[in-house]
Amino acid sequence: MKWRPILGIAVKDLKHTFRDKMTIFWTLVFPLMFITLSAVLWTPKEGGNPITLDTVIFSEEGFMEDIGPGLVKRVMEMVNVSGEPLFKIRVLNSSEDVVSAVRDGKADVGLVFPRGFAANMTRGFPATLKVYIAGGDVNKKQVIQGVVGGFLMAFNENISMFRINTAIRYYIGNVSEEEAEFIRKSMEGIAKPIQYVVEEVVPETLATREKIIGWYTIGMIGVQFMFSGMIGASTAIISEKEKGTLARFLSAPISPWEVLLGKTLAVIVSLIISAAACIVYGVLALNADIAFNPLNPAHMLSAFILFLGGIMMIGCGLIISIFAKTVRGASGIATVITWPLMFLTGLVIPEFLIPQSLRFLAKIFPLTKAIDAVRDAVVFGAGVQEILPSLSPVLAGAIVAYTIGVVGYKRLVKQEV
Amino acid sequence: MLMDAVEIIGLTKYYNGFKALDRVSFKVRYGEIFGLLGPNGAGKTTLLRILAGILEESEGTAKVDRYHPRSIEARQLTGYCPQESIVYDDHTALENLMFYASLYDIPGGEARRRAMRLLELVGLDDKANVKVGKFSGGMKKRLNLAASLINEPKIVILDEPTTGLDPAIRRELWDLIKGLKDEGRAILIATHYMEEAEYLCDRVAIMDSGRIVALDTPEELKRKIGDLSIVELKVSKWSEGLVEALKPYSEEGPVAEEDSIRLYTKNPDPILPKIIESVLASGSRVSSVSIVEPTLEDVFIKLTGRRLRE
Numbered sequence: 001m002k003w004r005p006i007l008g009i010a011v012k013d014l015k016h017t018f019r020d021k022m023t024i025f026w027t028l029v030f031p032l033m034f035i036t037l038s039a040v041l042w043t044p045k046e047g048g049n050p051i052t053l054d055t056v057i058f059s060e061e062g063f064m065e066d067i068g069p070g071l072v073k074r075v076m077e078m079v080n081v082s083g084e085p086l087f088k089i090r091v092l093n094s095s096e097d098v099v100s101a102v103r104d105g106k107a108d109v110g111l112v113f114p115r116g117f118a119a120n121m122t123r124g125f126p127a128t129l130k131v132y133i134a135g136g137d138v139n140k141k142q143v144i145q146g147v148v149g150g151f152l153m154a155f156n157e158n159i160s161m162f163r164i165n166t167a168i169r170y171y172i173g174n175v176s177e178e179e180a181e182f183i184r185k186s187m188e189g190i191a192k193p194i195q196y197v198v199e200e201v202v203p204e205t206l207a208t209r210e211k212i213i214g215w216y217t218i219g220m221i222g223v224q225f226m227f228s229g230m231i232g233a234s235t236a237i238i239s240e241k242e243k244g245t246l247a248r249f250l251s252a253p254i255s256p257w258e259v260l261l262g263k264t265l266a267v268i269v270s271l272i273i274s275a276a277a278c279i280v281y282g283v284l285a286l287n288a289d290i291a292f293n294p295l296n297p298a299h300m301l302s303a304f305i306l307f308l309g310g311i312m313m314i315g316c317g318l319i320i321s322i323f324a325k326t327v328r329g330a331s332g333i334a335t336v337i338t339w340p341l342m343f344l345t346g347l348v349i350p351e352f353l354i355p356q357s358l359r360f361l362a363k364i365f366p367l368t369k370a371i372d373a374v375r376d377a378v379v380f381g382a383g384v385q386e387i388l389p390s391l392s393p394v395l396a397g398a399i400v401a402y403t404i405g406v407v408g409y410k411r412l413v414k415q416e417v
Numbered sequence: 418m419l420m421d422a423v424e425i426i427g428l429t430k431y432y433n434g435f436k437a438l439d440r441v442s443f444k445v446r447y448g449e450i451f452g453l454l455g456p457n458g459a460g461k462t463t464l465l466r467i468l469a470g471i472l473e474e475s476e477g478t479a480k481v482d483r484y485h486p487r488s489i490e491a492r493q494l495t496g497y498c499p500q501e502s503i504v505y506d507d508h509t510a511l512e513n514l515m516f517y518a519s520l521y522d523i524p525g526g527e528a529r530r531r532a533m534r535l536l537e538l539v540g541l542d543d544k545a546n547v548k549v550g551k552f553s554g555g556m557k558k559r560l561n562l563a564a565s566l567i568n569e570p571k572i573v574i575l576d577e578p579t580t581g582l583d584p585a586i587r588r589e590l591w592d593l594i595k596g597l598k599d600e601g602r603a604i605l606i607a608t609h610y611m612e613e614a615e616y617l618c619d620r621v622a623i624m625d626s627g628r629i630v631a632l633d634t635p636e637e638l639k640r641k642i643g644d645l646s647i648v649e650l651k652v653s654k655w656s657e658g659l660v661e662a663l664k665p666y667s668e669e670g671p672v673a674e675e676d677s678i679r680l681y682t683k684n685p686d687p688i689l690p691k692i693i694e695s696v697l698a699s700g701s702r703v704s705s706v707s708i709v710e711p712t713l714e715d716v717f718i719k720l721t722g723r724r725l726r727e
Contacts, residue, residue, distance in 0.1 A: 008518075008520060015508060019507045251470050251495065
């Protein structure tokens with residue numbers, strides 16, 4: 001085995017890779033764009049993204065200050081989440097206008113207060129109002145319904161408590177403090193039979209925005225390994241064959257295996273460069289919480305598992321070489337395979353967002369296991385014991401894919417000789 | 418006694434049952450330019466690829482110096498320049514040669530020295546750091562040749578090195594190749610240009626359908642035409658009908674090309690008036706009639722009944 005020819009082939013391929021604008025786009029620009037978009041679009045800000053609902057209202061009896069519809073409107077205007085108003089309110093002239101605004105997408109929610117609403121509220125009778133919610137988008141509908149329902153529930157509870165306290169103070173008369181407290185609690189029990197406190201329980205590991213960006217950054221490295229690994233390997237040999245240089249290589253005193261090693265090395269180095277660019281950009285530009293320490297055994301093990309994942313994808317690329325006759329064909333087949341896998345294997349799209357029937361792909365795809373191992377180690381601080389189970393499936397995937405790929409490569413070389 | 422550079426005996430190559438080479442035998446000496454002349458599909462490239470260690474022979478033996486062509490030793494001794502451009506457009510001329518030097522395990526400093534010397538030899542030293550994508554076809558061919566010499570081969574295998582080049586650039590490359598011969602190297606060159614074979618080669622093997630149909634010096638080969646005279650007619654226009662009408666007057670069948678028709682006959686004088694009559698009858702006019710020297714193409718036609726560029 002001579003290293004100079006192997007390095008020569010690898011350096012030649014790397015120069016070719018990083019001198020091609022399209023390749024630079026897909027190897028460096030695309031992943032950084034994707035990470036940026038993930039951070040901006042899909043990663044919630046600290047404390048969550050505040051929601052403001054465009055709200056249109058109409059009252060058949062007008063809006064008197066602090067009575068009936070006027071009171072509801074004023075309270076709605078006062079509600080803030082993270083400094084942002086929850087409802088942006090516009091008053092319309094008819095109930096038809098309210099329905100039209102919601103139907104036409106000009107408002108998220110519409111409230112119509114019928115005549116008698118204020119009187120019923122003042123007397124302590126049930127007061128009815130109509131709520132119109134923008135349908136169509138199921139997720140959006142659920143959010144609006146939750147916000148409006150939550151607001152009205154809280155409003156009702158506060159009104160109930162106000163009425164209870166008023167009743168105790170004025171209707172019940174002279175009772176002791178203890179009796180008043182007993183009556184107050186009993187009446188509160190009637191108004192609110194079950195009291196509950198909602199507390200969001202986020203997995204500790206995903207609790208911060210920095211960790212979520214770290215999750216996406218490592219996921220993008222997985223996508224790169226899949227795309228560049230498979231496409232790079234599938235075209236590496238075929239491009240030489242198509243150009244006629246593979247025959248020229250074989251006339252030099254080197255073995256086909258040295259050619260293959262040089263080609264594999266070039267793809268691996270380009271994957272490492274792409275991965276390093278993702279991490280550096282994610283950490284420095286987007287504050288991703290990624291802590292790689294070469295002295296940490298878990299980190300080194302995860303890097304090795306990722307390397308095996310890269311070898312597996314290179315093997316898959318070589319397998320494609322068996323079927324493709326041209327660089328365009330190889331690249332086309334690799335692209336057709338990798339695009340759906342990007343969305344269905346949990347590399348950058350969280351598994352819970354994948355349809356139930358397709359989640360098995362994320363569970364069995366070895367590269368996902370490799371990426372999860374890296375995430376666990378360098379983002380979430382997992383130890384060797386926690387990521388070790390990922391090693392065997394990725395190792396098996398790498399051995400099987402690369403072995404079949406080598407058989408394909410032998411076949412390709414055989415065609416030349 | 419100096420060893421033969423190349424010795425092949427009964428070399429045969431099958432591709433999926435198709436016989437691309439059929440019991441080919443010859444020897445090439447050091448300091449000799451040996452040409453393989455034949456039309457496309459004659460088996461020239463297959464033969465050169467076997468000698469370059471790329472293809473395996475099906476039957477027979479081939480030796481490069483004293484080694485099997487696929488041995489590491491043989492591949493160290495040979496430099497192969499295929500028909501296709503083997504240089505990379507996104508690399509500079511120097512980078513291309515440095516890359517090919519790495520395939521021969523030549524250390525960096527030595528590789529650079531050789532590359533610069535070769536660039537000078539092929540007249541591209543001022544373009545060493547220019548990307549090959551900006552090169553003309555002729556410059557690429559010269560760089561191709563330089564790449565095949567990076568390992569300082571004793572045996573240079575050139576597969577149609579001047580195809581597609583204009584005559585002036587072709588002649589420049591011929592001079593380069595002659596220079597390599599003068600250094601004592603053995604040169605094997607495949608071509609379908611008869612003038613290239615005549616100008617360059619000490620000996621020429623004429624190949625057709627995988628076989629060698631004649632092998633000798635260009636002069637001796639031309640003598641194989643024997644007592645046939647070659648009548649070349651320049652006509653204003655030729656047609657299939659005219660060629661058909663002239664057939665009875667040519668022993669090897671008339672050969673038409675652009676504005677001329679060549680006829681092969683033992684005794685031209687009595688048939689000349691009839692030939693001119695036939696031309697006029699076809700509606701064409703005769704611009705000139707001459708008896709010309711035979712070329713290797715004429716030899717090929719005599720031997721195979723077909724033209725080189727059919």
